[in-house]
Structure formats: C-alpha cells, structure tokens
Amino acid sequence: EPEVTQTPSHQVTQMGQEVILRCVPISNHLYFYWYRQILGQKVEFLVSFYNNEISEKSEIFDDQFSVERPDGSNFTLKIRSTKLEDSAMYFCASSDPGAADTEAFFGQGTRLTVV
Amino acid sequence: DAKTTQPPSMDCAEGRAANLPCNHSTISGNEYVYWYRQIHSQGPQYIIHGLKNNETNEMASLIITEDRKSSTLILPHATLRDTAVYYCVLEPSGGYQKVTFGTGTKLQVIP
Numbered sequence: 001e002p003e004v005t006q007t008p009s010h011q012v013t014q015m016g017q018e019v020i021l022r023c024v025p026i027s028n029h030l031y032f033y034w035y036r037q038i039l040g041q042k043v044e045f046l047v048s049f050y051n052n053e054i055s056e057k058s059e060i061f062d063d064q065f066s067v068e069r070p071d072g073s074n075f076t077l078k079i080r081s082t083k084l085e086d087s088a089m090y091f092c093a094s095s096d097p098g099a100a101d102t103e104a105f106f107g108q109g110t111r112l113t114v115v
Numbered sequence: 116d117a118k119t120t121q122p123p124s125m126d127c128a129e130g131r132a133a134n135l136p137c138n139h140s141t142i143s144g145n146e147y148v149y150w151y152r153q154i155h156s157q158g159p160q161y162i163i164h165g166l167k168n169n170e171t172n173e174m175a176s177l178i179i180t181e182d183r184k185s186s187t188l189i190l191p192h193a194t195l196r197d198t199a200v201y202y203c204v205l206e207p208s209g210g211y212q213k214v215t216f217g218t219g220t221k222l223q224v225i226p
Binding site: 093 | 149153156157158159160161164208209210211212213214215216217218219
C-alpha cells in the first residue's frame with residue numbers, strides 16, 4: 001500500500017538553528033500538507049501546497065516557516081531560527097487532486113525537539 | 116474551529132462494538148463526514164467517510180442520520196489496537212483534503 005514517508009523520525013536542534021523536515025508524498029498525489037501537533041494538543045494545519053505554490057496557510061505559518069518541492073518526489077518544511085515552542089510532532093500529508101472521492105494520507109511524523 | 120462535537124472519552128470492552136457519536140448540526144450540503152484516528156502520536160489514519168448514506172469498509176461502519184446532523188462510527192469488534200483518538204471532521208469531497216482536527220474522542224479498549 002502506498003504511504004507517505006517522513007525523515008527524520010526524530011530531530012533535536014538547538015534554539016536558533018534552522019531545520020528542514022522532509023517528506024516523500026505518495027507518487028501520484030499533487031496536494032501536499034504540513035500539520036503540527038504540540039504535545040498533548042490537537043493536530044493543527046500549517047500549510048497546503050499545490051502546483052509549486054502555497055494554496056492555503058494558517059496563522060501559525062508565519063515568516064519563520066517555508067515549504068518547498070525541491071524535486072519530483074520530496075516536499076520539505078523549513079523552520080528558521082527555531083524556538084523552544086516549535087517543539088512538536090510535524091506531520092506531512094498528501095492527497096490526489098484528480099480523485100472525486102478521496103482522503104488525506106498522513107506520514108508517521110517527525111518529532112522535533114528544540115533545546 | 117472544528118464544526119463537530121464529540122465526547123472527550125469512551126471505554127469499550129475488547130470484542131464488543133464501539134459506537135462513537137458525532138454531532139454536526141451545521142453541516143453544509145456539500146460537506147462529507149470523515150473519520151480519522153490517531154494511535155498514540157502516530158500519524159492520523161483515515162477510516163471512512165460518507166455524505167448521506169451509511170457506509171461500510173473493512174475497518175468500520177458509518178451511520179449518518181437522515182437530517183445529516185449527527186453520525187456514528189461503529190467498530191464492530193474492538194481490539195486493543197483500536198485504542199486511539201478518533202476524529203470526526205467535515206470536509207468537502209474532492210482532491211483538496213485539508214483536515215481541520217478537533218479534540219476528538221479518546222477510545223480506550225479494555226481487555
């Protein structure tokens with residue numbers, strides 16, 4: 001069964017550093033998403049991406065964040081100048097724009113710890 | 116904000132049916148009822164969705180009331196591995212699948 005893969009599974013970084021979280025969406029999907037889940041809280045939408053541009057973003061997704069599709073298979077989330085409060089699980093998801101009746105497929109997440 | 120209301124927690128005995136309710140009184144005509152679950156901080160997993168008819172797949176059944184203002188997810192024979200947070204969300208169908216998660220129902224399956 002096709003799946004969304006995320007790397008690394010766990011990343012520890014020092015406050016102020018930049019991190020890049022990587023995702024490989026399902027191959028025929030063209031909608032990509034990033035979500036965040038702070039420990040003990042609900043899953044929050046960050047951004048969606050389609051046709052090489054952001055299609056929607058939340059208030060959380062400020063100038064500290066950026067997304068990129070650097071090649072035909074990867075989708076990345078960059079967090080600049082990380083803060084302690086950026087510590088969370090980050091989930092990537094993808095969906096098929098050509099499907100009339102579908103769902104979102106989520107990866108297993110990257111646990112980001114900012115120290 | 117999430118447009119659905121779910122009980123914060125439920126228990127179910129292993130092997131019994133788990134019935135998880137969801138209220139969505141302000142559902143729009145083009146919105147589908149989707150269910151996802153999250154097992155212990157893993158990535159959310161799609162379970163089932165429907166518009167107005169009852170649906171069944173290998174994981175669960177979805178019962179939607181005739182007025183579409185509420186629904187019930189049924190896990191017919193709950194196992195310990197079904198212990199998770201279950202989210203009922205409303206989304207339009209189609210390729211764009213941004214999911215707006217609420218707080219969900221924490222289902223504890225008890226041996």
